[in-house]
Amino acid sequence: MATTACFIIVSRNDIPIYEAEVGVAAKREDAAQLHQFILHAALDVVQDLAWTTSAMYLKSVDRFNELVVSVYVTAGHTRFMLLHDSRNDDGIKSFFQDVHELYIKTLLNPLYLPGSRITSSHFDTKVRALARKYF
Amino acid sequence: MIGVGKMKQYSNVLDKPLTKGKQEVSLSAFAFLFSELVQYNQTQVDNIGELERRLEDAGYAVGARVLELLCHREKGNRRETRLLGILSFVHSTVWKVLFGKVADSLEKGTEHEDEYMISEKELLVNKFISIPKDMGTFNCGAFVAGIVRGVLDSAGFPAVVTAHFVPMEGQQRPRTTILIKFAEEVLRREARLG
Numbered sequence: 001m002a003t004t005a006c007f008i009i010v011s012r013n014d015i016p017i018y019e020a021e022v023g024v025a026a027k028r029e030d031a032a033q034l035h036q037f038i039l040h041a042a043l044d045v046v047q048d049l050a051w052t053t054s055a056m057y058l059k060s061v062d063r064f065n066e067l068v069v070s071v072y073v074t075a076g077h078t079r080f081m082l083l084h085d086s087r088n089d090d091g092i093k094s095f096f097q098d099v100h101e102l103y104i105k106t107l108l109n110p111l112y113l114p115g116s117r118i119t120s121s122h123f124d125t126k127v128r129a130l131a132r133k134y135f
Numbered sequence: 136m137i138g139v140g141k142m143k144q145y146s147n148v149l150d151k152p153l154t155k156g157k158q159e160v161s162l163s164a165f166a167f168l169f170s171e172l173v174q175y176n177q178t179q180v181d182n183i184g185e186l187e188r189r190l191e192d193a194g195y196a197v198g199a200r201v202l203e204l205l206c207h208r209e210k211g212n213r214r215e216t217r218l219l220g221i222l223s224f225v226h227s228t229v230w231k232v233l234f235g236k237v238a239d240s241l242e243k244g245t246e247h248e249d250e251y252m253i254s255e256k257e258l259l260v261n262k263f264i265s266i267p268k269d270m271g272t273f274n275c276g277a278f279v280a281g282i283v284r285g286v287l288d289s290a291g292f293p294a295v296v297t298a299h300f301v302p303m304e305g306q307q308r309p310r311t312t313i314l315i316k317f318a319e320e321v322l323r324r325e326a327r328l329g
Contacts, residue, residue, distance in 0.1 A: 056212045075215070100207065105149050114200075
């Protein structure tokens with residue numbers, strides 16, 4: 001499917017610990033930077049929204065032209081942010097839940113420092129496979 | 136045939152399912168491991184405060200992970216946003232999973248608004264440990280205090296957590312109390328959320 005999407009995992013201290021450009025369409029060089037800029041700008045909105053609800057999936061919190069930012073906040077306040085242009089809410093929710101499981105498994109590693117970058121290539125492969133599966 | 140009935144071998148930990156697995160761990164194995172942890176740290180530090188801080192840091196790492204895992208497993212992906220919610224989460228769910236029982240009591244401090252206490256008659260980690268007189272007020276419950284601090288800190292409720300012995304009349308061993316003192320911003324946010 002020709003959807004652009006940029007997926008970022010941001011830690012509790014507002015440091016991105018994982019980034020991936022998924023989707024087929026985005027090929028311009030500045031597109032990647034624009035995506036990151038939009039996602040960082042959305043962090044403020046997420047901060048306020050996260051304390052108003054006890055759900056983890058926050059649906060779409062911000063818009064930019066036709067691109068929508070959807071966010072999922074975990075118990076440890078790690079944010080999974082997805083910038084996309086599709087309208088597939090259920091698919092995105094399932095994507096977030098599966099990535100959440102992967103994240104927990106990464107976190108359980110006693111040698112992984114919470115809040116540091118996720119460098120495992122296996123993690124990267126799995127996230128991209130999930131992205132292809134859900135959109 | 137050899138291999139039939141064996142559990143599936145996963146090549147990477149990310150492929151393993153997140154099931155509960157065996158709920159029980161040998162108490163003696165844990166007590167041995169914990170005693171080695173304390174002894175190892177004793178050789179590395181010069182004073183008691185440093186030793187307590189090291190045990191707390193070890194517990195902090197556990198707490199951060201326990202929070203994420205338990206919210207996913209036990210609470211069906213719902214986060215805690217309120218103070219009482221997170222405290223009762225620690226008091227019941229975390230204690231139940233880690234020590235097999237709910238904590239003995241959860242009390243609000245009388246002198247200060249931001250203090251709460253979780254008490255336990257006999258903390259599991261202190262069960263087989265006796266403190267020599269010359270170590271004064273040292274409490275190995277600092278490890279559990281670290282776990283609680285890890286859970287609270289990761290959930291967005293920064294706090295100073297310490298473990299204290301409280302002598303009880305009529306009982307030989309003192310009760311252990313985990314004292315939780317929340318940071319200013321937590322109380323401000325609680326007031327704002329109403």
